[in-house]
Amino acid sequence: DAKTTQPNSMESNEEEPVHLPCNHSTISGTDYIHWYRQLPSQGPEYVIHGLTSNVNNRMASLAIAEDRKSSTLILHRATLRDAAVYYCIVNGEKLTFGTGTRLTIIP
Amino acid sequence: DAGITQSPRHKVTETGTPVTLRCHQTENHRYMYWYRQDPGHGLRLIHYSYGVKDTDKGEVSDGYSVSRSKTEDFLLTLESATSSQTSVYFCAIATIDFYEQYFGPGTRLTVT
Numbered sequence: 001d002a003k004t005t006q007p008n009s010m011e012s013n014e015e016e017p018v019h020l021p022c023n024h025s026t027i028s029g030t031d032y033i034h035w036y037r038q039l040p041s042q043g044p045e046y047v048i049h050g051l052t053s054n055v056n057n058r059m060a061s062l063a064i065a066e067d068r069k070s071s072t073l074i075l076h077r078a079t080l081r082d083a084a085v086y087y088c089i090v091n092g093e094k095l096t097f098g099t100g101t102r103l104t105i106i107p
Numbered sequence: 108d109a110g111i112t113q114s115p116r117h118k119v120t121e122t123g124t125p126v127t128l129r130c131h132q133t134e135n136h137r138y139m140y141w142y143r144q145d146p147g148h149g150l151r152l153i154h155y156s157y158g159v160k161d162t163d164k165g166e167v168s169d170g171y172s173v174s175r176s177k178t179e180d181f182l183l184t185l186e187s188a189t190s191s192q193t194s195v196y197f198c199a200i201a202t203i204d205f206y207e208q209y210f211g212p213g214t215r216l217t218v219t
Binding site: 032034036042043044045046049087094095096097098099100 | 140142147148149150151152155165166197199206207208209210211212213
């Protein structure tokens with residue numbers, strides 16, 4: 001499985017966009033890029049996934065580099081409810097969670 | 108929310124006793140997973156299932172067994188619980204294309 005590298009923590013102001021980076025330089029051609037988040041005391045929650053093209057859904061956008069060695073999860077307007085640990089995962093049907101990025105939202 | 112429940116939600120047990128955790132889904136999804144989460148770690152896959160009576164090991168399967176006799180239920184058994192198995196256990200289900208996993212609320216297990 002491809003290894004991912006994410007910052008341990010990030011802070012963002014409420015109502016501003018947040019860009020969460022992820023490096024996955026060993027990604028293979030068939031690996032999907034998945035993002036999950038985990039709110040305090042809850043199970044992980046699916047956010048978005050993509051292969052090559054940028055993806056948008058109601059929760060976030062996923063920007064994938066042309067060489068697919070990195071990606072960025074974009075929260076367009078952060079709210080306090082977006083404070084969570086965000087996991088970037090690159091592999092197949094078996095998800096391998098790292099330690100993720102702890103996102104703090106500043107009111 | 109995906110129809111996935113876990114039972115019990117909390118359990119305290121003694122070292123050496125058997126423990127079974129249950130994951131139940133109402134979505135008829137083929138794929139089911141058991142993870143554990145410990146402080147300072149992300150989730151680690153214990154076992155997973157591709158269908159009834161079709162299971163395989165994850166990265167931390169030692170000391171755990173699973174069974175899936177019905178599509179809706181995936182059982183995780185600790186044959187002889189140890190203190191190192193104190194953890195929060197999450198079950199997940201996935202659609203046929205397995206790109207989206209939906210997680211249960213978790214079971215907090217303490218082995219004393």
